[in-house]
Amino acid sequence: MASTMIRTSGLTRHFTVKKRTVEAVRGLDLNVEEGELVALLGPNGAGKSTTLRMLTTLLRPTSGTAEVAGRDVTRDPRGVRSRIGYIGQGNGAGHSQRARDELLSQGRAYGMTVAAARARADELVDSLDLGAVADRVVSSLSGGQRRRLDIAMGLIHAPELLFLDEPSTGLDPQNRANLAEHVRRLRAEHGTTMVLTTHYLEEADQLAERVVVIDHGRVIADDTPARLKAAHAGDRIDLEFDHEHDAERAEARALGIAEGAETKRTGTRLEIRIDGGAQLTPKLLRGFDEAHIPVASVEVARPTLDDVFLNLTGRSLREEITGADSRERAA
């Protein structure tokens, strides 16, 4: 029987910034079962990294409790630490160290014998394709190689639960795909429970079996990507007409054909949101044809997690991220 890997109750963290209290995480209740692959998704500052830092004992909760791998993060942090793996945002390996040396000392840190650490390091060097660089100094490794080394270090003790904090930030598309493949393989071969934070919608969508959407320190949605999209965002049909009055007539007609559709008209454009949009489109087009409304173009978009976020918060996650990134660059 699967056991619960993470159980939090009212997990809360406040920070004091310039005498003001910032509630980074507010009363988080989260259960993760053995073998789950969960993504914490949210904009920058939503509280997902703070949550992860509490779960990995890097930060003490202000209130509430968290049990990770059967140990309480406050009462038995060492018990938690020895059972989890962690791949942080930065480089886990010291830049002046050689890659293999770091793998060995990481193994020793988790109480492995020298022989066991050596054997395991060899295994990981092979499976993560680090053979060519294992005996080089970390600072001479490329970004992708360092990331693979980080993964190897996080896995040295074969943890039952692995945390990944923004694992693909700063990776090019190829290395991102590479990382996703490793995560999937880990899941398939070892059944490792994994919790990752991300603000990449595609990553959460493609990788995770369960997405926990966090905003302003609270969980606002928690389900599989498919069910989240079904529940919170329909398909989007984008139609373009030659004339504005065509668009007007089409809107009225569409509402007659597709019950419960949401429509939005801007000039000659008409946007229709509805479940099963792909199936409905032929019917709609026939309807427009019968009413002699010429359609210039049509496009059907499947909902994304961004649509889910937009629906839940009224804000676009994609815009929040680009906005936050440019603010960070400006700062």
Place this chain on the structure above:
Amino acid sequence: MTTFATDTATVFSRELRPVLRDPFSVIFSMLQPLLFLALFAPLLPDTGDGSALQWFVPGIVVMSCLFGTSATGANLLFEIQTGSHERMLVSPLSRPALIVGRALKEIVPMFAQAVIIVLVTIPFGFELHVGGALVALVILALFCVGLGSLSYTLALAARNKEWTFWAVQQTLLFPLLLLAGILLPIDNAPEWLRVASHLNPLTYVVDAERALFNGELVSATVGYGLLAAAVVGVLGLWIGTKVMRRASA
């Protein structure tokens, strides 16, 4: 399950490994003391019996330890910035071991540098008393561990502000060095300077080093030096351990 001792050994050998892989780094980091030796020693008064060199060389050994060890926190600072310190904080390594292991490693380059300085100066007439020199290095090791620990503490406190670390390190380094009478004797200094010198624990360590390197094994000077070094060692480790515990709580 690991213990404090095995954890300390893990951290210690991790810190030491880059030094062993690249032994020239030890010489590179003692460039300044070697320069002082080359450019300052010729200015020493010719006492005829070589006593000036006997006085000067133990000071340079201490200086070499002071320069290298006080700057060692920069390594931790860098690891805080890159993320490898965080990775170690998530590991079950004991918190005190994270600083004790690092501080203990300082003994190794200190020892290597002392040997180099002595070997370089023997051809110029420096007279080595092996027994005394070994005791001198034990005392210096205690001091080194404390100072290293304080340097790491400074790195933990400065965190992402690299300039804070260097500003504090540089501001403390030179007064400490000059007031200990490493380059010039304090004996004829004005009263206020002598008082300041007596408040500097390093003064006692330097005096003890001079006595020991000259073969004087048992004396009050040596006793005071041992005491000062032990106080710095214990105090440094205590503060370092406290700050490291808090950094990850």
